[in-house]
């Protein structure tokens with residue numbers, strides 16, 4: 014007997030109630046059967062080769078060929094009823110598929126006590142920065158440069174400050190790597206330029222580990238306050254990548270070329286104390302009093318005359334600006350080509366596939 018629409022709907026609800034993850038293979042089958050049962054043969058354009066997750070889903074659906082909708086519905090119901098009720102992990106949206114759980118992610122901007130605070134707010138992903146977040150930050154800095162706050166502060170929500178560039182920015186781009194690299198270089202250049210141009214004191218409150226671009230960007234800040242549990246890591250070489258955010262210029266200037274080499278080329282991870290000793294961090298606070306001490310200090314600074322602060326910053330930055338634009342442009346061009354190399358693609362693939370989820 015063929016499964017009715019009601020049986021199908023019950024099976025979909027059952028999938029949502031599964032307590033244990035049935036595994037990627039089963040989830041792919043469920044996904045494919047669900048799509049076939051509701052939409053018929055695969056009608057999506059084939060995803061790019063580096064878009065691993067969507068490609069796997071596409072392959073599974075496409076493999077069902079012209080299987081009739083009714084048969085797919087029956088097979089879906091049979092597969093669900095064969096699953097042990099003690100399995101875990103439900104999914105959201107399309108049944109049987111790991112969808113991104115909606116979370117309030119991205120960045121959060123607040124303004125209070127003369128301070129505009131920009132928070133990396135993606136704690137479940139260690140505040141990894143997505144394409145969307147780069148653009149949100151560009152906009153937030155644009156607004157903060159003319160709002161009535163005196164200073165602007167970056168910090169992270171959760172245990173990390175930020176784990177840097179979201180490594181799936183490139184693997185999930187629909188148009189493939191070349192297009193993603195091109196777009197990435199444009200976004201990165203605009204993003205870093207918005208830090209070069211930012212007119213007010215810019216402060217980082219580094220609440221936890223910082224990786225990649227969230228570290229290199231610190232060279233663009235006017236002060237960096239760190240918890241003693243923060244670490245600073247730029248694993249560019251192991252990712253087949255090269256420095257960004259003008260760090261190829263600012264880091265040797267801040268800490269001397271030898272120390273900059275250890276960080277930017279050899280990927281040495283610094284403790285907060287080491288980063289302070291090398292001049293990257295302004296002051297380190299014990300984790301237990303970090304938030305209280307830093308925000309008390311910042312509220313005091315935010316009461317200083319804003320115009321004087323802005324003009325002083327302009328004087329400090331002025332002679333460097335053209336150099337910074339040029340360095341930024343060159344770093345972006347270099348990265349655009351690095352992102353397409355085997356070294357880089359392999360490194361990203363091995364991160365993405367270390368615990369592949371569908």
Ligand SMILES: CCCCC/C=C/CC(=O)SCCNC(=O)CCNC(=O)[C@H](O)C(C)(C)COP(=O)(O)OP(=O)(O)OC[C@H]1O[C@@H](n2cnc3c(N)ncnc32)[C@H](O)[C@@H]1OP(=O)(O)O
Nearest residue numbers: 137138139141176177178179180181197200201224225226
């Ligand atoms: C416009 C484009 C501009 C590009 C500019 C280029 C910048 C260069 C860089 O920033 S290079 C640095 C890139 N970052 C990294 O290499 C860090 C990668 N992440 C890790 O090594 C680890 O996740 C960790 C050390 C940060 C934390 O390890 P831990 O074991 O404590 O936690 P998990 O690995 O389980 O992470 C929790 C979830 O967060 C996801 N995640 C963490 N970081 C990233 C990231 N950078 N990109 C994408 N996703 C990240 C991780 O996958 C886990 O997700 P899951 O729970 O769904 O598995």
